[in-house]
Amino acid sequence: MSQKIVISPVTRVEGHGKVTIRLSDAGKVEEARMHIVEFRGFERFVQGRFYWEVPVIIQRLCGICPVSHHLCAAKATDVIVGADRLSPTAEKMRRLMHYGQIFQSHVLHFFHLASPDLLFGFDAPVEKRNVIGVALEHPEVVRQAILMRKYGQEVIKATAGKKIHGTGAIPGGINKNLSPEERDFLKKDIDQMLQWAAGGLELFKKLYRGDLKRLSSFGSFESNFVSIVDRDGRFDLYDGKLRAKNAEGKIIFDQVEPLDYLNHIREEVRPWSYMKFPFIKELGKDKGWYRVGPLARLNNCDYMDAPLAERQRREFVKLGGGRPVHATMAYHWARLIEALYCAEKIKELLDDPDLQGTELVRSGTRRFEAVAFLEAPRGTLFHHYRVNEQDQVTMANLIVSTTSNNEPMNQAVKRVAVDYLEGKKKITEGLLNHIEVAIRAYDPCLSCATHALGQMPLIVRLEGPRGEPIEEKVRE
Amino acid sequence: MSPVLVLGYGNPGRQDDGLGPAVVRELEALDLPGVSLEADYQLAPESAADLAVCDRAILVDAACSGPAPYQVRRLEPACGGGAGAGFTSHALSPEALLALCREAYGRLPEATLVGVRGYRFAPGEGLTRRAEANKSRALEFILQLIGEWKGEPWRQEKREKRF
Numbered sequence: 001m002s003q004k005i006v007i008s009p010v011t012r013v014e015g016h017g018k019v020t021i022r023l024s025d026a027g028k029v030e031e032a033r034m035h036i037v038e039f040r041g042f043e044r045f046v047q048g049r050f051y052w053e054v055p056v057i058i059q060r061l062c063g064i065c066p067v068s069h070h071l072c073a074a075k076a077t078d079v080i081v082g083a084d085r086l087s088p089t090a091e092k093m094r095r096l097m098h099y100g101q102i103f104q105s106h107v108l109h110f111f112h113l114a115s116p117d118l119l120f121g122f123d124a125p126v127e128k129r130n131v132i133g134v135a136l137e138h139p140e141v142v143r144q145a146i147l148m149r150k151y152g153q154e155v156i157k158a159t160a161g162k163k164i165h166g167t168g169a170i171p172g173g174i175n176k177n178l179s180p181e182e183r184d185f186l187k188k189d190i191d192q193m194l195q196w197a198a199g200g201l202e203l204f205k206k207l208y209r210g211d212l213k214r215l216s217s218f219g220s221f222e223s224n225f226v227s228i229v230d231r232d233g234r235f236d237l238y239d240g241k242l243r244a245k246n247a248e249g250k251i252i253f254d255q256v257e258p259l260d261y262l263n264h265i266r267e268e269v270r271p272w273s274y275m276k277f278p279f280i281k282e283l284g285k286d287k288g289w290y291r292v293g294p295l296a297r298l299n300n301c302d303y304m305d306a307p308l309a310e311r312q313r314r315e316f317v318k319l320g321g322g323r324p325v326h327a328t329m330a331y332h333w334a335r336l337i338e339a340l341y342c343a344e345k346i347k348e349l350l351d352d353p354d355l356q357g358t359e360l361v362r363s364g365t366r367r368f369e370a371v372a373f374l375e376a377p378r379g380t381l382f383h384h385y386r387v388n389e390q391d392q393v394t395m396a397n398l399i400v401s402t403t404s405n406n407e408p409m410n411q412a413v414k415r416v417a418v419d420y421l422e423g424k425k426k427i428t429e430g431l432l433n434h435i436e437v438a439i440r441a442y443d444p445c446l447s448c449a450t451h452a453l454g455q456m457p458l459i460v461r462l463e464g465p466r467g468e469p470i471e472e473k474v475r476e
Numbered sequence: 477m478s479p480v481l482v483l484g485y486g487n488p489g490r491q492d493d494g495l496g497p498a499v500v501r502e503l504e505a506l507d508l509p510g511v512s513l514e515a516d517y518q519l520a521p522e523s524a525a526d527l528a529v530c531d532r533a534i535l536v537d538a539a540c541s542g543p544a545p546y547q548v549r550r551l552e553p554a555c556g557g558g559a560g561a562g563f564t565s566h567a568l569s570p571e572a573l574l575a576l577c578r579e580a581y582g583r584l585p586e587a588t589l590v591g592v593r594g595y596r597f598a599p600g601e602g603l604t605r606r607a608e609a610n611k612s613r614a615l616e617f618i619l620q621l622i623g624e625w626k627g628e629p630w631r632q633e634k635r636e637k638r639f
């Protein structure tokens with residue numbers, strides 16, 4: 001007989017979810033599942049809307065990384081209007097927006113969500129293990145994080161027009177350039193941002209190396225990795241083709257064009273979750289699941305074209321000893337290298353006169369189907385649309401980062417459960433803390449992943465061996 | 477330093493959830509001296525920096541229940557379990573935001589929360605008719621409050637009698 005233990009909501013991840021761990025009669029962990037209790041809807045919601053509305057509408061899918069969805073949808077509409085190559089001003093403005101978005105998101109993730117766990121320990125009381133606790137003991141660190149976050153948002157405002165529901169990216173280009181005043185305003189603080197980003201990374205490395213054995217194995221497992229890379233394997237967050245590597249670091253596929261993604265990525269539906277489970281078609285659904293996000297991007301790319309970040313990347317890959325880095329907690333390390341990369345790229349772009357150019361929009365031969373890739377803070381986005389003669393969207397398929405990391409999060413939870421629950425048949429505060437830490441490394445955005453349409457209550461359910469409910473709690 | 481900050485938050489893509497930013501938009505058109513305005517999807521740590529440089533703050537949010545047209549609550553810092561981060565990752569409660577401001581910057585403005593009653597929160601643009609009406613009433617109150625702050629000190633008992 002097996003028994004099922006359900007853990008109440010994971011704090012500090014976006015949306016609602018619950019975790020179920022199934023034990024065998026012998027008390028061994030059989031299975032771990034992270035359930036999502038909101039329902040999908042955005043793919044239906046955009047049907048019937050005009051394609052040029054999509055970049056603005058679709059960003060409402062997410063309250064955390066709307067800019068990424070805005071840009072990915074805009075890239076798809078570029079294909080629809082036949083803008084095969086954007087003007088330098090348009091592409092660089094979009095890149096600047098994107099780097100600002102990833103910079104502020106990564107900084108917020110690390111300092112707000114992850115640093116309390118690392119600074120105070122996974123078992124520290126919840127009352128202390130939060131950003132206010134960090135502010136009490138390390139106010140300077142928090143002040144820097146706040147100003148980095150604000151800086152990223154200023155970049156978004158200058159490029160997207162506003163912080164909320166920006167409209168900067170439009171089909172075929174951008175609706176504004178960067179004025180000299182905006183450029184000078186952003187240039188004023190960029191060196192400070194670079195310095196603080198580098199400092200945050202050094203802080204993390206010190207914490208990680210100080211607890212290397214535990215953090216390297218914590219919630220860890222081997223997997224495939226998927227991300228976009230440029231033609232020569234260069235790291236790129238805004239544009240590129242799809243690359244997949246296996247756990248050994250061998251290429252599974254490379255330079256996959258957006259329209260060809262369905263020949264390589266498939267999605268499995270499982271009855272117990274509203275999220276789909278994407279997998280690499282070549283490997284099948286059992287072995288083809290993969291990880292996306294900062295860890296995948298650092299493992300997949302051959303180099304970064306930003307000197308400070310590249311130096312850090314070279315140090316980072318040594319962790320894997322010639323293979324990909326598989327440690328779940330290394331996500332944070334990779335995330336902070338990316339924050340540094342973004343700061344470097346922002347600095348580079350602010351010196352580029354193309355940002356003051358006046359050719360903003362291009363178009364060409366009209367098309368009726370488009371797919372776009374983009375690397376959002378949490379991983380690869382796939383936006384796929386079909387449009388009719390009346391310019392209305394007839395089909396949308398979105399694969400978002402958290403969906404790709406769905407199975408990996410289950411694996412991380414299972415690993416933690418095996419290490420910290422085995423034989424106890426009881427959920428301790430410590431176990432709950434450790435599960436939270438593992439899930440947080442992926443920074444899941446659950447409302448985004450399930451394309452939430454309306455808030456649904458959280459249902460916590462305790463089930464017996466045949467699925468009979470033992471206890472159920474509903475959190476509004 | 478602006479003596480007064482008005483921070484409206486909510487998602488304008490979810491109908492009445494956009495009440496906070498809508499109030500800020502109205503205030504922007506008035507170009508009030510000595511009043512800084514901010515709007516965002518949700519309260520996040522960076523708002524602590526805005527709070528740290530004001531003497532008084534008005535936080536404006538949509539209320540999905542409670543009295544219409546709005547309710548007013550004096551805010552105090554609190555950093556209990558989860559520090560207000562709750563289940564949503566990057567958002568803070570107003571009380572936790574104040575606590576963060578106090579701990580990170582060593583300053584604490586006098587802060588008031590105005591919860592404007594909304595009715596529909598599904599994806600979609602624009603406020604409902606009743607929410608629009610509530611927004612107008614809340615705006616009157618906020619302008620009156622700013623006026624009082626500029627002319628006379630805050631009096632909690634007076635506010636409580638009125639509302």
